[in-house]
Structures are given as C-alpha cells and as structure tokens.
Amino acid sequence: MAGSISPMNGGSGTHSYARNSTWQRSGAAAVEDALKEAVMENLDLQKVLCDSKSNTFVVADLGCSVGPNSFHAMETIIKAVQRKCDKISLEFQVAFNDRIGNDFNTLFASLPEHGRRNYFAMAVAGSFYGNLFPSSSVHIAYSSASLNWLSKVPVGLTAEGSPAWNAAKIHYSGAPDAVARAYEEQFEEDMDIYFRCRAREIAAGGLILITMAAVPNRDVQHRMAHTLTFIEPVLIDMVKEGVLAQERVDLFNIPIIFPCIEEIRRLVEKNKCFEIVKMERLEVEGDAKNAVMHIRAALEGSLNNHFGNEIVEQVFERAIQHQHKLHSALMNTTSTGIFAVLRRN
Ligand SMILES: C[S@@+](CC[C@H](N)C(=O)[O-])C[C@H]1O[C@@H](n2cnc3c(N)ncnc32)[C@H](O)[C@@H]1O
Numbered sequence: 001m002a003g004s005i006s007p008m009n010g011g012s013g014t015h016s017y018a019r020n021s022t023w024q025r026s027g028a029a030a031v032e033d034a035l036k037e038a039v040m041e042n043l044d045l046q047k048v049l050c051d052s053k054s055n056t057f058v059v060a061d062l063g064c065s066v067g068p069n070s071f072h073a074m075e076t077i078i079k080a081v082q083r084k085c086d087k088i089s090l091e092f093q094v095a096f097n098d099r100i101g102n103d104f105n106t107l108f109a110s111l112p113e114h115g116r117r118n119y120f121a122m123a124v125a126g127s128f129y130g131n132l133f134p135s136s137s138v139h140i141a142y143s144s145a146s147l148n149w150l151s152k153v154p155v156g157l158t159a160e161g162s163p164a165w166n167a168a169k170i171h172y173s174g175a176p177d178a179v180a181r182a183y184e185e186q187f188e189e190d191m192d193i194y195f196r197c198r199a200r201e202i203a204a205g206g207l208i209l210i211t212m213a214a215v216p217n218r219d220v221q222h223r224m225a226h227t228l229t230f231i232e233p234v235l236i237d238m239v240k241e242g243v244l245a246q247e248r249v250d251l252f253n254i255p256i257i258f259p260c261i262e263e264i265r266r267l268v269e270k271n272k273c274f275e276i277v278k279m280e281r282l283e284v285e286g287d288a289k290n291a292v293m294h295i296r297a298a299l300e301g302s303l304n305n306h307f308g309n310e311i312v313e314q315v316f317e318r319a320i321q322h323q324h325k326l327h328s329a330l331m332n333t334t335s336t337g338i339f340a341v342l343r344r345n
Helices: 022-030 032-042 045-052 069-084 104-110 177-201 223-229 231-240 246-250 261-271 291-307 309-321 323-330
Strands: 056-062 091-098 120-125 138-144 202-213 274-285 334-344
Touching: 022 032, 022 069, 022 138, 022 202, 022 274, 022 334, 032 069, 032 202, 032 274, 032 334, 045 138, 045 202, 056 069, 069 091, 069 138, 091 104, 104 120, 138 177, 177 202, 177 261, 177 274, 202 274, 223 231, 223 291, 223 323, 223 334, 231 246, 231 309, 261 274, 261 334, 291 309, 291 323, 309 323
Parallel strands: 056 091, 056 138, 091 120, 138 202
Antiparallel strands: 202 334, 274 334
C-alpha cells in the first residue's frame, strides 16, 4: 500500500535486519544486567501467577522483528524468572509480536531448537497499538527499539497548507516546530493506547520492560535523527535531476520519534495502571560503521512502498557514495535512550 509503514527487512541476506541490527543489539546488551535485576527485584511472582490463574509464564516481545536480538533478550528474561521461582514449577511461553508484514518465517526458522531453548514459541501478528492478548494473560512484556515507531505518519504532515506540512523533508529534525508537535501529539495518542491495552493484558504484579531511543530534552537532536535526515539531500538531488517528482518527496515522512525522557514518564503516569519502578537514562557507544546498511535494513520497506524499488535502489547507491559524511556526523557521538521498568498495579 502506498505510503504504509513496513517492517524491517526480512530474510538473512546482505540487507536483512538480522544482519544489520547491531546498533539495536548494543542497546539491548547495555541493559542485559538491568533486565535480570528488574525481574529478580520487581516481578511479584505470587501475585502475577494468582491473577493469571496459570502456571504457564508468558513473556511477550512487542516489536520483535526477525531475531536474533529478540532471542537473547527472551533468554535473559526467562533465566531470571527461573532463578526467582526455583520452588514453583513453571512452563514458559514466548509470544513474538510484530506487525503483520514482519518476516515471521525467518524468525521461526532461526529460533533456537527446542533442546536449546526452554520456552514454547508463538507468533502474534498485529500492532501493539491495539489489543493482542486475552485479559491478564501476559506476565512480562518487553519492547526494545520498537516504541520509537509511531502507528502512522502524523496528521497534517502531508496536507499542503497545514501548519505541519512537511514539504521537502522526511522527518521532524530540522523542520518547523509544528511538525515536531504533530509527532509529539501522535506519540501521546499511541502511548495512551499502548498502555491501555497492556493494562488489560498484563496480570497484576507483572512488568513492562522498555528500552528505546530518547533525548534528555526536546531541543537535543538524537544521534539516530542524523541517519534519517541523511537521506533527504539524496532525494532532493534526485528531484533536481528529474529522476523523482518533488511531490513524492513532499508526501514521504518517516514516523519515528525520539521522545523526551520526561514526556515518557508523564505518559506512563497519565495511564495510572503502572508504577514506575525504574526509568533511567542510557548512553550507548555509537558505532558509525555500516550506518547506511542499518538505515536500509530498517527503512527500505517503507521507502519501497512509497517510491518503488527502482528508485530506492538508486537512493541507497547514492547514499553509499556519501556515507563518509554520515560517518563523520556520527563519530564520537553516543546514542541516548531510556530503560524503564513498569509494574502493573
Ligand atoms: C528497530 S526494530 C527492533 C526489533 C527488536 N526489538 C530489536 O531490538 O532488534 C523495531 C520493530 O518494531 C516493530 N514495530 C513497530 N511498530 C510496531 C507496532 N505498532 N506493532 C508491532 N510491532 C511494531 C517493527 O516492525 C520492527 O520490527
């Protein structure tokens, strides 16, 4: 569908997310110990099992993509629960969730074999900005690098004459303030739904564990924003050369936000169903290598939907030629984010 959001590149080829997601993996690795600690110290096991009336412990990875990052995180979480519940006999089930177009085939083909994993696996396809599970049936929900994706391009960005009309730009970075505000409003609407749905699905005493890119305040540009806006001049050059219509660029926007930490806190508090046990700032060392490959693995599908494969092939050929500029913009910068532990009241 034209303009629709696409999941990460599937398969295991050169441009796949599976082979180009070490940035996201560094974020997850940075919180591995914190994940274990969060489970050991904050999961209310008696309460959560009593509320869900089941001895099957369910962990949901919301926005799992195709692996392997998800597998590491699920293993870490389950090992921590096992250590905590040595007197209770539990079976584990992992619900791998992502949007409908996600390459679940690659995910399941690369899942560790049964002898090497201690959980049953199921796929739950659909947006986490909506109901995904029966009431009180999930014990831990985990979202890593997925809540930066909005449910859609904010209203007004593609409407000529609207204050948020985002002509010749593909993101709010460097755009008029009305554009950034439109992203923030969409984020608030999406997070309202996300927390409302999780409040129904997570058993009392259960946890949400979130890692995501975030900024300390609204005026700071996130490191990742450079990688998004890096494509803008490439597209504009193609317009100047007559390869691409200006209108196609005007109508394309990437629905990714890097929210402020305090804004995330406000939105959790607004929901009232979760206690904020921990919300800490993360700084992950930035690796500038393979930046274009990372952008491609994450955005190629969305670009293809809008511009078509032939144009997108050219976009990335040109982007590779200019990648030294992106590397120098990214060198010596850290990627900031948050790690949050929320407990269902
Ligand atoms: C950057 S990837 C992160 C994948 C994985 N969690 C990791 O850490 O490597 C973001 C994932 O979130 C998924 N995602 C974004 N919005 C979603 C939504 N509304 N519902 C389900 N999944 C979503 C994307 O399809 C993508 O697979």
